[in-house]
Amino acid sequence: xLLSTLIVVLQEILEAALIISLLLVICRLRxxxxxxxxxxxxxxxxxxxxxxxxxxEVSLLFDYTGQEITNAALQLGIYLCLAASALxxxxxxxxxxxxxxxxxxLAVSLAVVREGFEILLYQSGLMASPELVTPLLVGATLxxxxxxxxxxxxxxxxLSVPAAPRRTxxxxxxxxxxxxxxxxxxLMLIQSDWLPxxxxxxxxxxxxxxxxxxxxxFYALVGYEATPSLTQAIAYFGGFTLLAGLAAAATxxxxxxxxxxxxx
Amino acid sequence: MKVxxxxxxxxxxxxxxxxxxxxAPPVVEIEIRDHLFFPSTVRVPARTKVKxxxxxxxxxxxxxxxxxxxxxxxxxxxxxxxxxxxxxxxGEYPFFGEFFPKTAQGRVIAE
Numbered sequence: 001x002l003l004s005t006l007i008v009v010l011q012e013i014l015e016a017a018l019i020i021s022l023l024l025v026i027c028r029l030r031x032x033x034x035x036x037x038x039x040x041x042x043x044x045x046x047x048x049x050x051x052x053x054x055x056x057e058v059s060l061l062f063d064y065t066g067q068e069i070t071n072a073a074l075q076l077g078i079y080l081c082l083a084a085s086a087l088x089x090x091x092x093x094x095x096x097x098x099x100x101x102x103x104x105x106l107a108v109s110l111a112v113v114r115e116g117f118e119i120l121l122y123q124s125g126l127m128a129s130p131e132l133v134t135p136l137l138v139g140a141t142l143x144x145x146x147x148x149x150x151x152x153x154x155x156x157x158x159l160s161v162p163a164a165p166r167r168t169x170x171x172x173x174x175x176x177x178x179x180x181x182x183x184x185x186x187l188m189l190i191q192s193d194w195l196p197x198x199x200x201x202x203x204x205x206x207x208x209x210x211x212x213x214x215x216x217x218f219y220a221l222v223g224y225e226a227t228p229s230l231t232q233a234i235a236y237f238g239g240f241t242l243l244a245g246l247a248a249a250a251t252x253x254x255x256x257x258x259x260x261x262x263x264x
Numbered sequence: 265m266k267v268x269x270x271x272x273x274x275x276x277x278x279x280x281x282x283x284x285x286x287x288a289p290p291v292v293e294i295e296i297r298d299h300l301f302f303p304s305t306v307r308v309p310a311r312t313k314v315k316x317x318x319x320x321x322x323x324x325x326x327x328x329x330x331x332x333x334x335x336x337x338x339x340x341x342x343x344x345x346x347x348x349x350x351x352x353x354x355g356e357y358p359f360f361g362e363f364f365p366k367t368a369q370g371r372v373i374a375e
Contacts, residue, residue, distance in 0.1 A: 004365055055325075055340045064317075064346035067337060118327070121338055122363055125324030191335055193289075193313070193348040200353075210331040227334060 001132060005139025006146075008122055012115040013147030014220035016044075019078075019111050021155040022174050023104045026089065028159065029170070032097060040105040044112020051113055052120040065192030072192075074114045075185035079239060081107035082178045083246055086171070090250035171247040179240030180223030186235035198230030289313040289348070296320045296339065299364035310354040310374040316347045326368060330359035333372065350374065 020037055027034040051058070051070070058066040081103045088100040123140065126132045158170060189195040205226035209215050218224035223236065292314055295302045299322060308314045320326055320339040328347060329336045339345045352374035361368025 004363075008362060055338070056343055059340055059343055059345055064344065067345070118338060121325045121340070122327075125326075125341060125363065128324065187334065191337065191348055192346075193315075197351075205331070225334065226331065229334070 002135040002139045002142075005122075005126075005136050006143045009119050009140045009143035010147055011216060011220070012119050013143060014150065014217075016108070016111045016115045017147045017151030018154065018220060019177055020108055021151045021158070022170060022177065023085070023108065025155055025158045025170055026085075026174075027104075029166070030089075032101075036101050036105045037108060040108035041112055043105075044109040045116055047109060047113035048116025048120055051117040052124065055117070055121060062192065065194075068188040068192035069194070071114060072185040072188035074110050075181045075188070078107050078110045078114070079178050079181045079185070079243075081110065082174060082181075083243055086174070086243055086247035087250050089247065090252075167251070171251070172244065175240045175244035175247060176222050178243040179236040179238075182239030183223050183225075183228075183232045183236035186232050187229075190229065190231060195231055197232075200227050200229055201233055203227050289315045291315045291317055293317045293319065294370070296322055296326050296361065296368065298322065299324075299326070299361060299367045301359075301361070301368055301370035304370040306370065306372050308350065308352070308372055308374050311351045313348060313350050314352075316349055317344060318347060319344045325363065327362035328359060329362040330357060330372075332357040333359060335359070336362075 020041075024034045024037060055067070058070055060066060062069050084103040085100055085107065088096050088103060090096075119140070123136060126136050158166060158173075161169060186195060190197040203226060208218065208224070208226065210219060210224070210226045215224060215226070225232065228236075289312065290309060292306055292308055294306060294316060296318065306316075318328055318337075318339050320341060320343055323341040325338055325340050327336065327338050328345075333349050333352075335347055335349060337345060337347050349372065352372070354374050357372040357374065359370050359372065
């Protein structure tokens with residue numbers, strides 16, 4: 001029980017930890033404060049609790065596919081916040097800085113809602129059995145610790161990359177994350193029969209199984225799917241290209257603070 | 265000649281509904297009881313979209329998950345839910361309940 005709790009919770013935490021680390025790296029490189037992450041996480045946790053408590057009602061909507069539609073809306077929301085953030089990253093006026101903080105806060109809040117509600121549902125069901133409470137709490141605590149450590153490792157890892165490739169790398173990773181969000185949103189809409197799936201493009205499950213550790217890590221990092229459908233691939237690459245383009249255009253700006261190293 | 269309105273509307277509705285009725289995907293039901301899937305083997309037609317209706321009889325939530333089917337959905341305790349799968353190439357597609365992976369296992373066979 002402890003191990004399966006650890007895996008379930010860690011899977012959910014990894015994605016949120018990743019986007020938080022990426023956005024914090026950007027703040028750090030811009031010399032901006034990253035303190036917004038706390039209210040963002042708290043707002044996300046409240047949202048997740050609300051979503052989890054309404055799950056039965058939500059599930060009934062849209063002919064029993066309300067959960068997919070809600071998740072797709074959350075993922076699309078995260079993508080739009082990242083796109084807005086990319087646009088605002090350019091020349092930093094005071095007003096733009098405030099707006100950027102807002103879009104980053106929203107992106108993290110929505111990510112925490114999306115991942116958090118699954119953890120809460122998982123836990124609420126099992127907490128009813130007294131003998132499961134201890135393994136659950138230990139598993140969840142371990143998973144939170146591991147997830148936070150991977151996030152921190154990622155954060156400091158990126159900061160230790162030399163300044164020139166770091167900018168491209170950080171923006172590239174954000175664009176990949178955005179593509180992943182759109183691809184997951186497309187998958188939700190396929191699952192609820194709102195979008196056609198199209199052909200399965202390839203099957204790499206023998207090469208890198210999705211249920212392997214590497215597969216799971218790649219899933220969290222870049223949205224790896226062993227058998228992606230055409231619609232998902234279009235959403236992924238379209239989302240990636242648009243976001244990378246926006247970020248590249250916005251940061252190609254005269255006195256761009258993003259290219260400078262603000263570390264003391 | 266004046267045709268009464270009601271039959272005309274009915275005929276029109278039938279015209280619109282007929283292709284929809286034909287296109288409606290086959291429905292397959294799966295129940296979750298005591299963290300097990302019933303039936304644990306589900307046969308579905310290949311190359312056709314199928315509507316899986318998953319009924320969770322347990323008080324606890326379960327997550328229907330399948331890497332092979334590319335599907336993942338939480339079924340709240342005591343709730344009914346719908347997951348569309350396919351069109352699938354003929355073959356076997358395992359699925360499991362992520363919240364109770366040791367017991368809740370099953371497979372879809374497309375043929």
